[in-house]
Amino acid sequence: MTLPLVTANGAAIPPIGLGTSQLLNEVGVASVKSALQAGYRFIDTAARYDNEEAVGEGLRASGVARKDIFLLTKVYWTHLAAADFKQSTEDSLKRLGVDHVDLLLIHWPNPKIPLAETVGALNEMKTRGLTRHIGVANFTTAHIEEAVRLSAAPLVVNQCEYHPYLDQSKVLAACRRHGMAFMSYSPLRQAGAGGPLEDPQVAKIAEAKGVSPAQVILRWHIQQPGVIAIPRSTNPARIAQNIDLDSFSLSSKEMSDISGLARPEGRKVKPAHSPVWD
């Protein structure tokens, strides 16, 4: 893979990582191993995914050196009080079988716990060397402003839902204002029926370029400055396809046509603990 790394506030992050939610046990081990052997160097997990042991086993089974892998985990919104946050991080490292991760994120904001307390704990994890970089996920523009103000060390990403059916221009602008990368989760909108993978406009571009709709969508993500995407797949052929993105590019018209597919009901991930989105 020759895709250039995305740089953000001192971090250098591969533009495509493997998403691993729902990839449990042997499926998790096999998918992580397959991705690393196909050239991925970035794996996204979370304490909440209940698969950190499997991810760790996949890393070791791949034969790729730990130092060459960008490993990300997250602390769930139920664990944002300082003591819980530290415990969650230490438990994640144990389960993964590593002494540090490359990026540690607050998984969701929690309005019941002062952000200053959580951001303080996040910074302490970095100071103690348990993570190389720190960041957030599911933060709105208001949360980003507050977190940036509170954090001693720079935040390097905000990980949020993003795909052609969801306009994230406000959050993207806030990230760029603060030198942060935007990390797109559910970049394929979870491949559900009626989603962008089945969109006729995406299909038309894919056909003209001789690539798949998923490749068009992933290329659309990473062709935007400072955007990283973390598609999930258990299928070795699709895992390989999702990182094979440097043999074609999208014109500025194709980029804006795909962005133009955004719609008000496009958001897919809407748990009860969601913040009020921008």
Ligand SMILES: NC(=O)c1ccc[n+]([C@@H]2O[C@H](COP(=O)([O-])OP(=O)(O)OC[C@H]3O[C@@H](n4cnc5c(N)ncnc54)[C@H](OP(=O)(O)O)[C@@H]3O)[C@@H](O)[C@H]2O)c1
């Ligand atoms: N921070 C957060 O709150 C948060 C929330 C949601 C997700 N995430 C992260 O983001 C990752 C990705 O998001 P996601 O898992 O929600 O959904 P996604 O990556 O948008 O979609 C995954 C689905 O797409 C299919 N797929 C993958 N590649 C394909 C291809 N080339 N062609 C056709 N179908 C393809 C997969 O099926 P196959 O397995 O059969 O290929 C799977 O059903 C997660 O795994 C997780 O790591 C974070």
